[in-house]
Amino acid sequence: MLQIVFDALSLGSLYALGALGIALIFGVMRLVNFAHGDVIAFSIFALLWPSTDAMAIVFAGNLPWFLLIPFVLAVGAGLSVLCEIVVFRRFRNTNPATMMIASFALGFVIRYFLLMLYSSRPKSISLLPVLSQPVEILGARLPLLQLITIIVTIAILFGLVIFLRRTRFGLEMRAAAENFSMARMLGVRANRVIMGAFALSGALAGAIALIFGIQTGTADIQMGAAVMLMAFISTVIGGLGSLAGAVLAGFLLGAASVVMQVILPVDARPFRDAFVYGAVILVLLFRPQGLIAARGTKERV
Amino acid sequence: MSYLSAEDVSVAFAGLKALSSVNLKITPGHISGLIGPNGAGKTTLVNVLTGFQAPTSGAVTLDGKALTGLKPHQVRRRGIARTFQGGRLFRDLPVIDNLEVTGVGLGMSRRAAIAEAEAMLDWIGIAPLGNRLAGTLPYTDERRVAIGRALMGRPAYILLDEPAAGMSAPEAADLSDLVRRVAKSLGIGVLIIEHNVGLVLGLCDHIVVLDSGAVIEEGDPAAIRDSEKVRHAYMGTAADTVRANLEVMA
Secondary structure (H helix, E strand, O other): OHHHHHHHHHHHHHHHHHHHHHHHHHHHHOOOOOOHHHHHHHHHHHHHOOOOOOOOOOOHHHOOHHHHHHHHHHHHHHHHHHHHHHOHHHHOOOOHHHHHHHHHHHHHHHHHHHHHHHOOOOEEOOOOHHHHOEEEEOOEEEEHHHHHHHHHHHHHHHHHHHHHHHOHHHHHHHHHHHOHHHHHHOOOOHHHHHHHHHHHHHHHHHHHHHHHHHHHOEEOOOHHHHHHHHHHHHHHHHOOOOHHHHHHHHHHHHHHHHHHHHHOOHHHHHHHHHHHHHHHHHHHHHOOOOOOOOHHHOOOO | OOOEEEEEEEEEEOOEEEEEEEEEEEOOOOEEEEEOOOOOOHHHHHHHHOOOOOOOEEEEEEOOEEOOOOOHHHHHHOOEEEOOOOOOOOOOOEHHHHHHHHHHHOOOOHHHHHHHHHHHHHHHOOHHHOOOEHHHOOHHHHHHHHHHHHHOOOOOEEEEEOOOOOOOHHHHHHHHHHHHHHHHOOOOEEEEEOOOHHHHHHHOOEEEEEEOOEEEEEEOHHHHHHOHHHHHHHHHHHHHHHHHHHHHHO
């Protein structure tokens, strides 16, 4: 039983972090950033730098943890900010559909860049192997990583709340997320806020990359896409633009996946995702605006 | 003498004249009213004065210096603030944050912005509302917060776009008191757009009447009350409305 709870929480953590990365950017510029998953993939491959060999973890992966973590977060943030400067900034006043297509294209560019360098075969990496050891808590045996994932996610969420509530930048970001043009009229510095949102979102992508990398022990150019899909669904059922909604929906989705895995009859388990998506459709039928609707996205006269 | 003025301002939208050669001057400590039928160009004029709309011709000047070409936040930094129809607050943010972000946008430190926001809420008399989400406020309080937001950084001029719309008579009277205090004790120049002509007549030192984009009359409340032209402008629209309704029915 406890095992199920921890499974649900740790899977939900990943979805919640991913959803948060998407919701942050959607909030400030109404962009659904489909390149987010590829930023995750890129961050994990950064561990192989500067080698492109099939086997080796040459440089970055061998860093001690206190350098490794900031390194991966910085790679994610850096790439994300670069995406904004090179691509999204030029689409700022276009309609959301155009921006979304641009983000798809950008995602492909990043993915095929990785494909060219590293080929499509997943690479085996062993990162911080100590974290894969099991620990025993209240009678349940859990990988240490699962526990750390949950704790780190909760810490990140708290940190983000404090950042948004207590800092000047956070204040500007909340205002901009609700009504960008009004915030701009009041003198909030738009470029800084948007860059900050991309940096935060990218750092979150880096965090997911780390957790995923340690969990699976592989670096795969497709890995971002899998999280991205669930994260995107979380932001939609959470209410696009609502950060709290994205996190809540991420955890719910994680829980739904794990619970289905347990309660579905064995024969139906391969179709677990179909049941999860079915539940998503049900939620959207009853609450098309999402669980927590963001006011900023509502039409106002 | 310091002043904010619109000089020969004209605005045309795709050939349609929204404003034609409008002149208007507001001075610190005085309350000016801007009235006129729907579609007369009142909000357009406020948009021009605050940098939201570039005039097709003419200029906006502050103490004789042209403001034309400045963006809204640059105009705001020069001490010309405004409110919007319906308040347009950040509804998901607490009241205090609505004021604070305005202060920060004006270049204050966060600490200074919080201090001024608290003092402002207190001055308006809505200090207990500070931590409520702006979206949960009743109409009248929302308007007060909007005025508080516009007062952040102590602008020299404040332009209020229909601050009393939808208010009951006692609520409108409270609002009048607040506006009077803004002008008389803070020494801020006020321009108020309002459909409630009674409120404007009771509150303003000077009234400008717009109709179809042109100033048809201006003067003190007594002069406006007696003006044949003003009566005609208002009666005219009333008659038009009646006629239009009759046509629909037929």
